[in-house]
Amino acid sequence: MKYDDNNIFAKILRGEIPCKKIYEDDFVLSFYDISPQKKIHALVIPKGKYIDLDDFNSNASNEEIIGLMKGVTTVAKKLGISSIDGKGYRALANISDDGGQEVPHLHFHLFGGEKVGKMVS
Numbered sequence: 001m002k003y004d005d006n007n008i009f010a011k012i013l014r015g016e017i018p019c020k021k022i023y024e025d026d027f028v029l030s031f032y033d034i035s036p037q038k039k040i041h042a043l044v045i046p047k048g049k050y051i052d053l054d055d056f057n058s059n060a061s062n063e064e065i066i067g068l069m070k071g072v073t074t075v076a077k078k079l080g081i082s083s084i085d086g087k088g089y090r091a092l093a094n095i096s097d098d099g100g101q102e103v104p105h106l107h108f109h110l111f112g113g114e115k116v117g118k119m120v121s
């Protein structure tokens with residue numbers, strides 16, 4: 001499957017669609033989910049064009065992979081939900097159709113601010 005340059009997160013990255021930004025650096029952009037499923041529901045996306053986690057782990061540079069992994073914790077700290085601050089959250093990536101992925105640009109959901117409940121429903 002080819003990366004779709006017109007997916008919603010590509011448009012957000014290009015600044016064509018607004019978002020409620022939480023954090024940005026050379027490797028990631030983080031913003032609030034438009035339809036929050038928990039008290040805190042953030043998204044962390046890589047800046048590169050990767051469809052999903054398997055595409056990313058197969059094709060991204062080590063620098064990009066480290067950048068995204070560190071970005072997740074940086075955002076969690078910023079939101080005050082990091083385990084380093086005695087809290088917790090769920091980081092989740094849906095992968096392709098069977099995984100329930102709707103937007104074909106890799107993203108981690110960060111759910112927190114409350115008990116997030118069952119892992120899979």
Ligand code: 5GP
Pocket residue numbers: 008017019020031032033034035036093094100101102103104
């Ligand atoms: P997926 O099902 O692909 O893992 O999750 C896609 C997520 O993107 C959903 O939670 C959905 O609410 C969120 N989303 C879809 N369109 C937009 C948008 O335009 N802005 C923001 N901030 N989130 C969006």
